[in-house]
Amino acid sequence: MNTRSYTPFAKLLHWAMALLILGLFVVGFLMHDLPLSPWKLKVYSWHKWAGVTAFLLVLARLAWRLGHRPPELPEAIPRATRALAHAGHGLLYLLMIAVPLSGWLMSSAKGFQTVYFGLLPIPDLLAKNKELGDLLHEVHESLNLLVVALVVAHVAAALKHHFVDRDDILVRMLPGRKPS
Amino acid sequence: MKRLASILIPTLMLTVAPAAHAVEYKTVQADKSRLSFGYRQMGVAMDGRFSRFTVQLAFDPARPAAARAVMEVELASIDAGSAEANDEVAGKEWFNSKAFPVARFVADAVKPLGGNRYEVHGKLTIKGHTQAVVAPATLTPQAGAAAFDGAFQIKRADFAIGEGAWADFGTVANEISIKFHILASAGK
Ligand code: HEM
Numbered sequence: 001m002n003t004r005s006y007t008p009f010a011k012l013l014h015w016a017m018a019l020l021i022l023g024l025f026v027v028g029f030l031m032h033d034l035p036l037s038p039w040k041l042k043v044y045s046w047h048k049w050a051g052v053t054a055f056l057l058v059l060a061r062l063a064w065r066l067g068h069r070p071p072e073l074p075e076a077i078p079r080a081t082r083a084l085a086h087a088g089h090g091l092l093y094l095l096m097i098a099v100p101l102s103g104w105l106m107s108s109a110k111g112f113q114t115v116y117f118g119l120l121p122i123p124d125l126l127a128k129n130k131e132l133g134d135l136l137h138e139v140h141e142s143l144n145l146l147v148v149a150l151v152v153a154h155v156a157a158a159l160k161h162h163f164v165d166r167d168d169i170l171v172r173m174l175p176g177r178k179p180s
Numbered sequence: 181m182k183r184l185a186s187i188l189i190p191t192l193m194l195t196v197a198p199a200a201h202a203v204e205y206k207t208v209q210a211d212k213s214r215l216s217f218g219y220r221q222m223g224v225a226m227d228g229r230f231s232r233f234t235v236q237l238a239f240d241p242a243r244p245a246a247a248r249a250v251m252e253v254e255l256a257s258i259d260a261g262s263a264e265a266n267d268e269v270a271g272k273e274w275f276n277s278k279a280f281p282v283a284r285f286v287a288d289a290v291k292p293l294g295g296n297r298y299e300v301h302g303k304l305t306i307k308g309h310t311q312a313v314v315a316p317a318t319l320t321p322q323a324g325a326a327a328f329d330g331a332f333q334i335k336r337a338d339f340a341i342g343e344g345a346w347a348d349f350g351t352v353a354n355e356i357s358i359k360f361h362i363l364a365s366a367g368k
């Protein structure tokens with residue numbers, strides 16, 4: 001079974017974003033418990049800058065994807081499973097937008113504006129409001145937990161395709177293989 | 181005798197005449213006054229305020245040279261943006277508010293700059309460090325009262341605010357801008 005591969009640009013964006021998002025998770029979950037210090041303030045800023053970068057990347061990725069359909073999933077995969085895969089990918093895209101948006105809104109509500117790389121101030125859409133800030137923190141956290149669950153399932157599915165089904169679903173996303 | 185009178189009378193008139201019309205602003209309305217500050221943290225503009233401070237004021241616009249002002253700020257009343265930050269700045273490295281609970285500003289000269297503008301010269305003491313500061317201020321008369329609005333900048337390092345790990349200005353900038361709005365009613 002040999003299907004077309006993802007284009008190199010699609011692969012690049014997928015893996016760059018996968019790494020970035022995994023990094024954001026780890027940093028995000030660890031940084032809250034740091035004692036207040038210059039280091040903590042730096043880490044928070046880096047998290048926010050990287051998060052905004054992820055947001056810009058997913059916009060670019062979606063814009064690019066509109067004109068570049070990904071390779072079809074092979075017919076051998078049951079229709080319902082294919083639908084599930086598409087739904088899962090769609091949800092991942094949605095969350096890649098919703099998570100940074102919630103982070104940005106939370107920061108505004110907590111009274112900490114986001115200034116991209118310390119240079120470009122991103123306007124605050126919300127005024128400072130502690131209750132709303134705490135609520136948006138919950139939102140950011142819950143959405144992230146949802147992403148974690150989905151990514152675990154996503155990775156498990158990719159590995160199952162490779163090692164159990166022995167098809168090339170994983171391989172066609174791996175770097176190095178030319179689209180055919 | 182005549183000569184003396186010709187000197188004395190105009191001099192007396194000069195000093196007495198304005199005083200007869202002048203109001204002296206003395207009673208500060210704490211609930212209508214504000215003391216806020218701003219700084220940059222990782223390039224982000226932050227602001228905060230102190231909610232408890234007292235001002236002893238005697239200011240007659242006609243006699244700025246005789247003005248007196250003493251402001252005392254209860255450092256524990258800070259709102260630096262978040263509960264975490266408020267706890268932090270009370271600590272030894274920042275204000276050390278246990279040992280130095282009060283910041284004090286004592287004006288020692290008020291220079292008129294023309295119109296409603298003045299320049300307040302004074303000494304600011306925080307955490308046992310005293311520095312001379314100059315604050316431009318404007319006076320806006322209102323019914324039976326006047327608002328003094330002004331702003332000036334200090335460098336936190338001059339007062340050892342933010343020591344140890346915080347001494348580096350890369351995260352929290354050295355420059356702190358301070359803004360005041362003081363409403364005082366006219367006393368007799
Ligand atoms: C894809 C992008 C992002 C991911 C994967 C991500 C992930 C996370 C995670 C896992 C946490 C820990 C949640 C918790 O348990 O408290 C977190 C916290 C946080 N995130 Fe994000 N984040 C992203 C984007 C952003 C953006 C764009 C901003 C702001 C502009 C932001 C601001 C924050 C802040 C301020 C916290 C800490 C909340 C606190 O501890 O009080 N995040 N993030």
Ligand code: HEM
Nearest residue numbers: 014018021022070089092093151154155158169170172173
């Ligand atoms: C090490 C972790 C990961 C592995 C092994 C992995 C693997 C894969 C593979 C093999 C595909 C292609 C599926 C196909 O052939 O149709 C894919 C697509 C996709 N992955 Fe991942 N992935 C990982 C992490 C992530 C992360 C963290 C995200 C985002 C949060 C993500 C989002 C997506 C999306 C949205 C697609 C669909 C691309 C499209 O068709 O437009 N992946 N992934």
